[in-house]
Amino acid sequence: MRTPINKDYIDPVGKSVPRIDGLGMVTGQTKYAFDVSFPNMLIGKMIRSPHPHAKILNIDTSAAEKLPGVRAIITAKDTHNIKFGSNEYFFPHTIDQMALEAEKVRYVGDELGAVAAIDEETAEQALRLIKVDYEILPAVVDMEEAIKPDAPQIHESLNNIAVILPVNFGNPDRALKEADYVREDVFFAPAAHQAALEPHVCVGQWEIFSNKVTLWASSQAPFKCREALAKTLKMDLNDVRVIKMSVGGGFGGKLEMLPMDFAACLLSKKAGGLPVKICYSREEEFLASRRKHGMKYTIKSGVKKDGTLVAITGEVLADGGAYCSYGPTVLAAAIMRIFMVYKIQHFRITGYRIYTNTPISGAMRGFGGVQAGFAIESHMDMLAEGIGMDPVEFRLKNITSPNMVTVNKMYLTTNGLKDCIEQATNAAQWTKKRGQQKNVCRGIGIGIAADVMGSKMYKSHESAGSIVKVEEDGSVYLFTGAADTGQGSNTALSQIAAHELGVSYSRIKCKSGDTEITPFDTGSFASRVTFISGNATILAARDAKNQVLDVVAQDLDLNSEELDIKAENVIRRADNSVVMTFDKALELCYAFKYGRQIIGRGSYNPKTTPIDFRTGEGNVSGSYGFEAQIAEVEVDKETGEVKLLKLWDAHDIGKAINPQSVEGQIEGSLAMGIGYTFLENLHFDKKGRPANGNFAHYRLPRTMGLPEMKSILIETNDPEGPFGAKGMGEASLLPTSAAIANAIYDAIGVRIKELPITPDKIIKALKEQQQTTKI
Amino acid sequence: MPTLKINNKEYEVNLKGHETLLEVLRDHLGLTGTKTACEESECGTCTVHINGKAVLSCIKLAADCVDDEILTIEGLAHADQLHPLQQAFLDKGAVQCGFCIPGMIMSAKELLEKNPTPTREEIDYALDGNLCRCAGYLKIIEAVEQAGREMKAAK
Ligand code: FES
Numbered sequence: 001m002r003t004p005i006n007k008d009y010i011d012p013v014g015k016s017v018p019r020i021d022g023l024g025m026v027t028g029q030t031k032y033a034f035d036v037s038f039p040n041m042l043i044g045k046m047i048r049s050p051h052p053h054a055k056i057l058n059i060d061t062s063a064a065e066k067l068p069g070v071r072a073i074i075t076a077k078d079t080h081n082i083k084f085g086s087n088e089y090f091f092p093h094t095i096d097q098m099a100l101e102a103e104k105v106r107y108v109g110d111e112l113g114a115v116a117a118i119d120e121e122t123a124e125q126a127l128r129l130i131k132v133d134y135e136i137l138p139a140v141v142d143m144e145e146a147i148k149p150d151a152p153q154i155h156e157s158l159n160n161i162a163v164i165l166p167v168n169f170g171n172p173d174r175a176l177k178e179a180d181y182v183r184e185d186v187f188f189a190p191a192a193h194q195a196a197l198e199p200h201v202c203v204g205q206w207e208i209f210s211n212k213v214t215l216w217a218s219s220q221a222p223f224k225c226r227e228a229l230a231k232t233l234k235m236d237l238n239d240v241r242v243i244k245m246s247v248g249g250g251f252g253g254k255l256e257m258l259p260m261d262f263a264a265c266l267l268s269k270k271a272g273g274l275p276v277k278i279c280y281s282r283e284e285e286f287l288a289s290r291r292k293h294g295m296k297y298t299i300k301s302g303v304k305k306d307g308t309l310v311a312i313t314g315e316v317l318a319d320g321g322a323y324c325s326y327g328p329t330v331l332a333a334a335i336m337r338i339f340m341v342y343k344i345q346h347f348r349i350t351g352y353r354i355y356t357n358t359p360i361s362g363a364m365r366g367f368g369g370v371q372a373g374f375a376i377e378s379h380m381d382m383l384a385e386g387i388g389m390d391p392v393e394f395r396l397k398n399i400t401s402p403n404m405v406t407v408n409k410m411y412l413t414t415n416g417l418k419d420c421i422e423q424a425t426n427a428a429q430w431t432k433k434r435g436q437q438k439n440v441c442r443g444i445g446i447g448i449a450a451d452v453m454g455s456k457m458y459k460s461h462e463s464a465g466s467i468v469k470v471e472e473d474g475s476v477y478l479f480t481g482a483a484d485t486g487q488g489s490n491t492a493l494s495q496i497a498a499h500e501l502g503v504s505y506s507r508i509k510c511k512s513g514d515t516e517i518t519p520f521d522t523g524s525f526a527s528r529v530t531f532i533s534g535n536a537t538i539l540a541a542r543d544a545k546n547q548v549l550d551v552v553a554q555d556l557d558l559n560s561e562e563l564d565i566k567a568e569n570v571i572r573r574a575d576n577s578v579v580m581t582f583d584k585a586l587e588l589c590y591a592f593k594y595g596r597q598i599i600g601r602g603s604y605n606p607k608t609t610p611i612d613f614r615t616g617e618g619n620v621s622g623s624y625g626f627e628a629q630i631a632e633v634e635v636d637k638e639t640g641e642v643k644l645l646k647l648w649d650a651h652d653i654g655k656a657i658n659p660q661s662v663e664g665q666i667e668g669s670l671a672m673g674i675g676y677t678f679l680e681n682l683h684f685d686k687k688g689r690p691a692n693g694n695f696a697h698y699r700l701p702r703t704m705g706l707p708e709m710k711s712i713l714i715e716t717n718d719p720e721g722p723f724g725a726k727g728m729g730e731a732s733l734l735p736t737s738a739a740i741a742n743a744i745y746d747a748i749g750v751r752i753k754e755l756p757i758t759p760d761k762i763i764k765a766l767k768e769q770q771q772t773t774k775i
Numbered sequence: 776m777p778t779l780k781i782n783n784k785e786y787e788v789n790l791k792g793h794e795t796l797l798e799v800l801r802d803h804l805g806l807t808g809t810k811t812a813c814e815e816s817e818c819g820t821c822t823v824h825i826n827g828k829a830v831l832s833c834i835k836l837a838a839d840c841v842d843d844e845i846l847t848i849e850g851l852a853h854a855d856q857l858h859p860l861q862q863a864f865l866d867k868g869a870v871q872c873g874f875c876i877p878g879m880i881m882s883a884k885e886l887l888e889k890n891p892t893p894t895r896e897e898i899d900y901a902l903d904g905n906l907c908r909c910a911g912y913l914k915i916i917e918a919v920e921q922a923g924r925e926m927k928a929a930k
Pocket residue numbers: 810811812813814815816817818819820821822831832833834
């Protein structure tokens with residue numbers, strides 16, 4: 001039987017075709033790692049430290065081992081004591097976490113071992129029977145305390161500073177002296193949590209005799225997870241297989257191997273090869289996964305009277321928690337994104353990533369840019385006000401342009417920032433509203449941003465591979481290493497494959513993120529997948545197409561270069577006349593005479609230059625995306641309540657492969673940005689434990705109170721992008737908090753410099769405002 | 776052995792008494808379409824219907840459901856005919872990672888069965904207990920509106 005063809009899905013790029021995996025999701029059929037289960041599967045639990053900082057003197061597991069139903073217990077002595085981390089290539093000294101800690105614990109929740117038992121109850125009971133002797137050490141929870149010389153030392157590094165990043169260009173001190181107006185502001189953006197609905201979960205199974213291990217994982221980066229597992233388990237890379245199941249959200253939290261992944265594998269080995277499942281509770285999610293860095297952002301800038309931004313200086317303190325994780329690159333991204341946004345020649349911001357005895361900070365959607373965006377974009381409004389300039393005009397004067405090289409040698413090719421600002425401000429009726437609605441406590445504010453979309457930051461190469469296999473029955477398999485975590489990359493890549501191959505999207509079946517059967521791909525982060533994996537997919541589809549055309553040309557005695565496949569037909573390029581249908585061409589390929597299997601392959605590595613993190617210099621990305629956002633608010637001065645009326649978001653995404661998915665990504669980002677602006681604030685008690693580590697206390701945006709949102713897609717058609725596309729998915733989150741804060745200022749004239757923006761902060765600021773006006 | 780009636784099928788289940796309905800669905804019966812993200816009545820991900828009412832299965836004892844009609848996401852489509860809500864969620868692009876979707880659809884179903892033409896406020900209110908971290912809710916709300924129109928037309 002031949003694969004049925006849906007004609008509506010011919011030439012799918014640019015169409016809002018339904019998601020390739022949607023049917024499973026609306027019917028409950030889709031299997032997440034959360035749903036994986038095997039006969040005789042054991043349940044694993046992590047042994048965690050109750051102390052924020054302590055030496056491990058002794059671990060006694062003997063009583064737990066005797067408990068009926070316990071099948072395996074592991075501690076550091078079962079491991080090779082190999083450290084892992086995420087910035088090995090650029091920051092080797094930040095590889096600081098042990099899969100199971102042997103000597104010291106550094107936060108409440110730190111892992112010292114794990115147990116596997118026949119069920120959850122038994123595993124929990126076993127945990128209670130494990131006796132650990134500690135020598136308790138003084139702990140430090142606050143980052144500004146941690147950098148004091150007499151603070152407890154969490155790692156070897158001086159003053160608990162894991163990384164210092166001095167980014168320095170031009171001569172900012174001299175430039176500041178020449179400025180007409182200079183101001184300095186300090187902002188604080190707190191820790192937050194990814195809070196993906198599916199928790200971290202995995203199943204590990206060891207093949208005892210062949211010494212291979214398989215991990216079914218909820219991962220954004222299965223190949224990176226494989227690398228860390230192989231390293232810490234001391235195995236060959238290809239003896240470790242990571243199978244990414246459907247992932248119930250990641251947002252940066254699932255980019256890394258966690259000790260639980262390691263433990264599931266090793267427990268399985270010790271239990272004679274029985275599969276072991278470890279599933280985090282929501283409380284463990286908040287405690288022992290990854291979180292967003294809290295950041296204190298000090299920024300001082302100078303401008304000329306005409307609005308020219310002449311210099312920026314400042315300092316960023318980032319609360320890193322107990323280990324480094326992605327911290328170094330998060331910090332870098334929190335400093336360096338500004339070069340994509342503003343033409344600036346004189347610049348010096350130094351970043352410090354600081355250890356504290358708190359949960360580990362890592363990647364979260366926006367990657368440092370959300371905290372930075374709040375600081376920088378608030379500060380820009382204040383600069384504009386200082387010289388009496390409209391904030392939009394101020395930005396238009398200072399933004400980057402197409403085909404320019406920034407001071408740190410980023411090469412911006414297409415750049416729709418100006419267009420984004422103009423379209424967003426037009427849609428929001430900026431000129432009519434700005435400063436005009438104070439009488440009703442309404443205001444409007446802007447924030448802008450830019451982001452890498454196809455970057456190389458972690459490895460010597462950051463390539464992606466794809467395979468497009470056309471079967472005898474007309475179905476087309478796309479194998480990609482890219483990890484769909486819900487953003488819809490399987491759909492977008494399938495659209496790209498179908499479009500390039502010249503067939504309907506309904507033919508495509510997509511297999512993704514299995515380290516044993518799909519090509520290598522570094523994973524879903526840095527909004528890279530559409531651009532990098534998309535380009536690999538185009539190449540693979542083109543290769544498959546050429547193979548089909550070779551057979552057709554051979555059979556008809558034509559030159560294959562004269563042929564193409566468009567809209568389900570083999571055509572002559574010269575006059576678009578139809579030679580035969582795609583199905584007929586496949587019949588030929590798979591006929592007795594030819595017997596040619598069609599297997600196309602593609603590999604893509606973005607054209608970038610290596611970034612030097614000591615200087616901040618390098619063209620880190622193959623494309624750059626841009627973004628302008630406007631918020632309109634109404635503030636109740638009595639209660640301090642802010643009502644967010646509407647958000648407009650104009651986003652240069654190069655080309656929307658699937659406009660509906662693009663809008664979905666924007667809306668999701670905006671909701672997350674709204675949450676971070678008004679609600680989310682992961683804070684810690686004296687022992688460094690999350691004080692609000694559950695859904696009852698860590699408040700997330702819900703349906704009620706969400707504003708209207710309007711996405712405006714700006715298509716700049718990137719010459720390097722697949723069908724002109726760049727990446728997306730993170731940039732819309734970067735300016736949201738500042739756009740809202742700026743709107744609040746427009747409405748009531750008070751400036752909130754610390755997130756989240758809560759009614760009490762508004763009331764307090766209003767009181768201060770009254771006092772100063774009285775004086 | 777007690778019997779649970781789920782999606783019009785009878786299942787004998789061996790209950791100790793303290794199992795939640797969620798546990799029984801997922802761990803005993805392999806009905807993993809129903810998800811959980813908190814197990815403490817905060818996220819709505821575990822929503823199922825009991826006698827036509829949306830209920831959080833993470834805080835419902837299975838033993839208390841013995842005489843009830845239980846409906847889960849797996850029981851919504853008939854043959855290959857999707858429920859209008861399922862179709863609308865696909866059409867409107869309301870699904871991203873999909874993890875919240877079963878619960879979301881079950882909550883929306885209760886609303887639309889009572890009121891197929893809800894206002895935006897009524898939808899917001901009905902779905903406020905269901906968290907979604909991916910989608911920003913707008914497309915979900917549009918999907919509920921579309922499904923309501925279809926359910927009304929089908930009546
Ligand atoms: S799992 Fe039941 S409400 Fe969250």
